[in-house]
Amino acid sequence: MPFRPLSCLLLLLLLWLSSTTMLFAAAQTEAKPLTKKQQTKLVEEYMALDLRDDAGFERAMAIVNELEAILLPRSSDLKKWRKSLAKLDGKMHPKLEKKSGTYYFWEKPRDGKFIIGGDTKKPRGLLLGMHGGGVGSGDAGASAGAYSNAAKELDLVAIFPEVLKKTECGWTDSGTEEWVMDLVDAAIRTWEIDPNMVFFSGHSMGGYGSWTLGGHHADRVAALAPSAGAPTPVYDKPGGVIVEIDSGVVPNLRNIPMVVYQSIDDPQVPPDANQAAVKEVAKAKKTWGGFANFEYWEVNGRGHGFPEGGTLALLEKIIGFVRNPLPQKIVWQPRLSWKHQFHWLYWQQPVENAVVISEYDRDSNTIEINSEQELKDMWVLLDDRLVDMKKEVIIKINGETTNKALPQTTLGTLLLTSSGPDTELSFAARLPLRGTF
Numbered sequence: 001m002p003f004r005p006l007s008c009l010l011l012l013l014l015l016w017l018s019s020t021t022m023l024f025a026a027a028q029t030e031a032k033p034l035t036k037k038q039q040t041k042l043v044e045e046y047m048a049l050d051l052r053d054d055a056g057f058e059r060a061m062a063i064v065n066e067l068e069a070i071l072l073p074r075s076s077d078l079k080k081w082r083k084s085l086a087k088l089d090g091k092m093h094p095k096l097e098k099k100s101g102t103y104y105f106w107e108k109p110r111d112g113k114f115i116i117g118g119d120t121k122k123p124r125g126l127l128l129g130m131h132g133g134g135v136g137s138g139d140a141g142a143s144a145g146a147y148s149n150a151a152k153e154l155d156l157v158a159i160f161p162e163v164l165k166k167t168e169c170g171w172t173d174s175g176t177e178e179w180v181m182d183l184v185d186a187a188i189r190t191w192e193i194d195p196n197m198v199f200f201s202g203h204s205m206g207g208y209g210s211w212t213l214g215g216h217h218a219d220r221v222a223a224l225a226p227s228a229g230a231p232t233p234v235y236d237k238p239g240g241v242i243v244e245i246d247s248g249v250v251p252n253l254r255n256i257p258m259v260v261y262q263s264i265d266d267p268q269v270p271p272d273a274n275q276a277a278v279k280e281v282a283k284a285k286k287t288w289g290g291f292a293n294f295e296y297w298e299v300n301g302r303g304h305g306f307p308e309g310g311t312l313a314l315l316e317k318i319i320g321f322v323r324n325p326l327p328q329k330i331v332w333q334p335r336l337s338w339k340h341q342f343h344w345l346y347w348q349q350p351v352e353n354a355v356v357i358s359e360y361d362r363d364s365n366t367i368e369i370n371s372e373q374e375l376k377d378m379w380v381l382l383d384d385r386l387v388d389m390k391k392e393v394i395i396k397i398n399g400e401t402t403n404k405a406l407p408q409t410t411l412g413t414l415l416l417t418s419s420g421p422d423t424e425l426s427f428a429a430r431l432p433l434r435g436t437f
Helices: 005-031 036-048 054-067 075-092 140-153 176-191 205-216 251-255 272-288 310-316 411-416
Strands: 101-106 111-118 125-130 156-161 198-203 223-227 233-235 242-245 258-263 294-299 329-332 345-347 356-361 366-370 378-382 393-397 400-405 429-432
Touching: 036 054, 036 075, 036 411, 054 411, 075 411, 101 176, 111 140, 125 140, 125 176, 125 205, 140 156, 140 198, 140 310, 156 176, 176 205, 198 205, 198 310, 205 223, 205 251, 205 258, 223 310, 233 272, 242 272, 251 272, 251 329, 258 272, 272 294, 272 329, 366 378, 378 393, 400 429, 411 429
Parallel strands: 125 156, 125 198, 198 223, 223 258, 258 294, 366 393
Antiparallel strands: 101 111, 111 156, 233 242, 329 356, 345 378, 356 366, 378 429, 393 400
C-alpha cells in the first residue's frame, strides 16, 4: 500500500478533535449543577447511612463532598434546609414511647432493654441513669428505682438503659456506648427536649459509666453526677499504685460541671480511684484552665450507698446547669474512632489519645489550635456564634498561620453536622486547618 502522509495527518486531526469534543462534553456534564430532586435524594441517602460503619461513613463523606458545591448564601435557604433536615431526622430515626415502663430498643431480636421514668409529661430536660453491676450482673431496674422519683421532682424525663453485655466495664463495651447515645437522641426527638439540658448520672459501675461516657461525649451533656464510681485507673503494676486515669476522659471534661460523690468507707469501690481522678482534674486545670464547676463530694460512713438525701440530693447539685455547646476553649482527647465531631471541631480520622487544644477569638476572627499530633483531615466548624462570617477567618496551628479564608455556608457542611436532633451542634460552614492563602 502506498504511503499517504496527508491522509494520516487528516486522520490524526479528526481523532484529536473527536477526543477533545468528548472531554469537553464530559467536563460539561460534570459541571452541571445538581437539581433540587438530586440534592434531596442524596440527603435522604446520607440520613439512612450508618455513620459508625466504615463503609457507611466513606459513602457519607462522598455525599457531603458532592453537596459542598451547593452554596446557601441566603438565610432563607439555610432555614428551609434546616427545617427539611429536622423533618427527615424525625421521620427516619426512632422515637420512644411517652409512657413510663420497660421497653426494648430492638423488638427483633428482643434486645436493648431500657426503662422510662421521671417526668414523662412536660420534662424540661433528660436524665440518663446508669446502673451498677459487673461481670454477669446489672439491672436497669436498680437505677430506675433509685433515680426515677428524684428525676420526676426535678422535671426530668429519665431513661435507664441496661448494658448489652454484663461485663466489668459494660457501659463502654462496643455496641452499648453507641446505643446509649442513640437513646439520648431518641429521647430528645420524643419529648422535644432542649439538647442543652441532658444530664448523666449513675452509681457504682454506673458512676464509672457517667464519668467515662460523659468524657467521651462531653459536648453533649449539661452536667454529670457520678456516684461511688470512677474512671478506670491505670496501675504501675498489679496491686501497685495508681499512676494515671484512663485516657479520653479528664481532658474532655474541661467545660463540664460535675459533682463526684464518694464515701471513703466504701467496701466495694474504695476511694482511691476517684481521689486519683480528682488529682488528674487538678493537673488538667493547672495546664488548660477550666473545670470551674467541679466538686468532689467525699463523705464517711455511707459505705456503698448514696449520700444522705439520696439521689435527689445528688441531682440537685447539677440541675441548675445548662450546656454551653460552643465553649471558647476546648480540649479534645479522642477515644472513639466513630466520634468525629466535638463541639466546633470535626475530625474525619480522629487519632486516639491525641490532645487538641482549641480556642476561638471573635475579636480577631482567629482560631488557635495547639497539638503535638499531625491534625490531618480536621476542620473547624463555623457560624456567626463563633466568628464574623463576613470577614476572613484566620487559623493558626501551634502559633503558625496555616489558613486564611472567607467561610461559605454549604449544604454539604450543614448535612455533615445535622444528622441528629442536637441542633445546637449544627453548622453550615467549615474550613480546613491548612489551606492556600
